[in-house]
Amino acid sequence: MELLTSVAAMRHAAESARAHRGRVVLVPTMGALHAGHLKLVEEAGAQGDAVVVSVFVNPTQFGEGEDFDAYPRKLEADRKLLEDQGIATHLFAPTVSEMYPDGAAAQRTSVVVEKLTTTLCGAYRPGHFDGVTTVVTMLFEITKPHVAVFGQKDAQQLAVIRRMVRDLHMPVTIVGVPIVRESDGLALSSRNQYLSDEERAQAPVLYEALQEAVAMVEEGELLVEPLVVRMREIIDSAPLAEPQYISVVDADSLDAVDQLNPGQQVLLAVAVYFGETRLIDNVRLTVPPE
Numbered sequence: 001m002e003l004l005t006s007v008a009a010m011r012h013a014a015e016s017a018r019a020h021r022g023r024v025v026l027v028p029t030m031g032a033l034h035a036g037h038l039k040l041v042e043e044a045g046a047q048g049d050a051v052v053v054s055v056f057v058n059p060t061q062f063g064e065g066e067d068f069d070a071y072p073r074k075l076e077a078d079r080k081l082l083e084d085q086g087i088a089t090h091l092f093a094p095t096v097s098e099m100y101p102d103g104a105a106a107q108r109t110s111v112v113v114e115k116l117t118t119t120l121c122g123a124y125r126p127g128h129f130d131g132v133t134t135v136v137t138m139l140f141e142i143t144k145p146h147v148a149v150f151g152q153k154d155a156q157q158l159a160v161i162r163r164m165v166r167d168l169h170m171p172v173t174i175v176g177v178p179i180v181r182e183s184d185g186l187a188l189s190s191r192n193q194y195l196s197d198e199e200r201a202q203a204p205v206l207y208e209a210l211q212e213a214v215a216m217v218e219e220g221e222l223l224v225e226p227l228v229v230r231m232r233e234i235i236d237s238a239p240l241a242e243p244q245y246i247s248v249v250d251a252d253s254l255d256a257v258d259q260l261n262p263g264q265q266v267l268l269a270v271a272v273y274f275g276e277t278r279l280i281d282n283v284r285l286t287v288p289p290e
């Protein structure tokens, strides 16, 4: 696996991989890699020939007061995990000044997906998805991938990226990968390491709440309110949990719904604070036919 830190070197390596190896697959990450990321890399290996993993903690997707400075940076450990897995062919780890030579705050161009970015996390993290779509577009421009792989863990991000690619006719196929979880149901996240032991012990309530709502839908519940009430009860049973949102939306438009339609694809999504740590989780499901 080749480590590249400059845009020019990455561009050159990706061009050469395209010419000699065939299909280029990109896996964008912010590093502090875990088994969830490695699952994306595994999928990337199945999708193509050259697998580029990017590790870049992108300042423009962090808001004021968010954890940009504290975000874990473990490039050496990330490199070792990828080497041991043996699938990635290129690791792209640029510095902030390499990606934003004038400084991130001086960037004057951004890619904005409208509407889908105003619900769920977007309602609480203004500008976050603009930072994501802009940096992903930059990574696409640098590596020109045939395929890019994203996790369903960030379901809104996946929907936004799919929409961006469709709207802008970007020549890349987006592949989504199911959420990888700990044995107690907690979705793997680089932010889980912020949790105290006590918080960690209570964190599985996110997935418990989602699963309970899925069971209610499978038993025929079509009204959203009782689903949200039940999820809130379960999350509130954890004394350290502070829910930010508990939402049921159409899986494609991300519009909030009051009532589920048989056959509809819906997304149950939650964001919950444990102290300073914000965890998100979701389940996508098809409402059973009548």
Ligand code: AMP
Residues within 6 Å of the ligand: 028, 029, 030, 031, 036, 037, 039, 040, 149, 150, 151, 152, 153, 154, 177, 178, 179, 180, 181, 187, 188, 189, 190
């Ligand atoms: P991040 O480094 O957190 O920005 O995540 C990079 C990519 O890995 C995103 O596409 C995430 O959705 C995906 N990802 C993170 N955690 C998981 C997980 N537990 N299961 C599946 N994909 C994940």
